[in-house]
Amino acid sequence: MPDGSTLIERLRIARAVATAIAEGRPVVALESTLITHGLPYPQNLEVALASEEAVRGAGAEPATVAIRDGAFLVGLDEAGLTAMATQPAGFVRKAARPSLAIALAAGGWAATTVSATMVAAHAAGIRVFATGGIGGVHRGALGGAVGAPATFDISSDLEELGRTPMAAVCAGPKAILDVPATLEYLETRGVPVVTIGQPEVPGFFARSSGAPSPGTVADIAEAGSVVGAHLGLGLGAAILVCVPVPSDAALPDETAHEAVDQAMLDSTAAGIRGPELTPWLLARVAELTAGASVRANTALIVNDARVAAELAVVLGRLRGG
Numbered sequence: 001m002p003d004g005s006t007l008i009e010r011l012r013i014a015r016a017v018a019t020a021i022a023e024g025r026p027v028v029a030l031e032s033t034l035i036t037h038g039l040p041y042p043q044n045l046e047v048a049l050a051s052e053e054a055v056r057g058a059g060a061e062p063a064t065v066a067i068r069d070g071a072f073l074v075g076l077d078e079a080g081l082t083a084m085a086t087q088p089a090g091f092v093r094k095a096a097r098p099s100l101a102i103a104l105a106a107g108g109w110a111a112t113t114v115s116a117t118m119v120a121a122h123a124a125g126i127r128v129f130a131t132g133g134i135g136g137v138h139r140g141a142l143g144g145a146v147g148a149p150a151t152f153d154i155s156s157d158l159e160e161l162g163r164t165p166m167a168a169v170c171a172g173p174k175a176i177l178d179v180p181a182t183l184e185y186l187e188t189r190g191v192p193v194v195t196i197g198q199p200e201v202p203g204f205f206a207r208s209s210g211a212p213s214p215g216t217v218a219d220i221a222e223a224g225s226v227v228g229a230h231l232g233l234g235l236g237a238a239i240l241v242c243v244p245v246p247s248d249a250a251l252p253d254e255t256a257h258e259a260v261d262q263a264m265l266d267s268t269a270a271g272i273r274g275p276e277l278t279p280w281l282l283a284r285v286a287e288l289t290a291g292a293s294v295r296a297n298t299a300l301i302v303n304d305a306r307v308a309a310e311l312a313v314v315l316g317r318l319r320g321g
Helices: 015-022 033-038 043-057 078-085 097-106 114-124 156-161 179-188 220-233 253-270 274-288 292-320
Strands: 011-013 027-030 061-068 071-074 093-095 109-112 128-130 167-170 193-196 215-217 239-242
Touching: 011 015, 011 114, 015 027, 015 061, 027 043, 027 114, 027 292, 033 043, 033 078, 033 093, 033 109, 033 274, 043 061, 043 078, 043 292, 061 078, 061 114, 071 114, 078 109, 093 097, 097 109, 097 114, 097 156, 109 114, 114 128, 114 156, 128 292, 156 179, 167 292, 179 193, 193 220, 215 220, 220 239, 220 292, 239 292, 253 274, 253 292, 274 292
Parallel strands: 011 071, 027 061, 027 128, 093 109, 128 167, 167 239, 193 215, 193 239
Antiparallel strands: 061 071, 061 109
């Protein structure tokens, strides 16, 4: 790949995805960090395949995004998903908007986070994206404990949502975050947040975070109307569509909140911070809940993919009408 290649020149769109885009059929972008940094093998591959199958089952074409040898891959086949899922620990870079140039220049595999996936998917002409939970404002980012300085640890996901016009479907901000502050940040960046079927923002592992949702819609059809109206305005920001984790896999609200609070205390005692904080906290919550948080996480990932596909189908119908 020559120096100075543009974003479009670095896109490698799978044939099935390119055909669906050209024909105006619904497509859903999926991130790849859950494969390399979120779950162990073989669970990571099982969830990736199940997410793609959920998208197809709802009538859309899945497009898992990754980086390899200086190019964005928009759409991975089963061999590509397996290759990512079986790479040795630490071998695959994690790529976000701030680290895209490094990941592309380094060659080899890199997994795309929310921000990097949105960059590539939007460039390819995809309007709907699904993830498990978005990053956001970490606890202590705006003011730590007494005597501790603010960390300003705020995910680049929020800036991407504020600058890239897509529909992003998730189970809310990750439970380890400062959810009210994350919602305030999204409001400042002009990102509408709507939750399907309940008045509170989902709590990722749990059904509720306890934070009121800025907007609520009854079902996918109503969500499609709101999303279509927002994207049609051309305001330049994404819209966040939140979906609660399936009730049969959800942690009780109190259990989830207590586990996260304890994990935060443990991370402070262990001196964990920076890029290592999120995976460390999620692993610690899994320990504290005897694996129940992992079961909730896998269920919500697949559910979000299915809902995103249903939304993409509704948007396609509205566009056609």
